[in-house]
Amino acid sequence: MLGIVIALVGGSRMRVTCKDGKERICRIPGRLRNKMWVKDGDAVIVKPWEIEGDSKGDIIWRYYPLQARILKEKGYI
Numbered sequence: 001m002l003g004i005v006i007a008l009v010g011g012s013r014m015r016v017t018c019k020d021g022k023e024r025i026c027r028i029p030g031r032l033r034n035k036m037w038v039k040d041g042d043a044v045i046v047k048p049w050e051i052e053g054d055s056k057g058d059i060i061w062r063y064y065p066l067q068a069r070i071l072k073e074k075g076y077i
Helices: 065-074
Strands: 002-008 013-018 023-027 043-048 056-062
Touching: 002 023, 013 043, 013 056, 023 043, 043 065
Parallel strands: 023 056
Antiparallel strands: 002 013, 002 043, 013 023, 043 056
């Protein structure tokens, strides 16, 4: 699910507004923590958790600025 990072909370956690209109606290999994650097305003792919999926999730991909601009032009974000 697509989302936009709106705030860094700390401890590799972020507040993300998702495409379905919900706001989730998302984390970067350990295998990606040192490979992915996320900041405010980045477009990301969020995988909601099976339990508490309406409020929590994992960030599994961060779009590069050019990719995010293309998504905005096409109306996905």
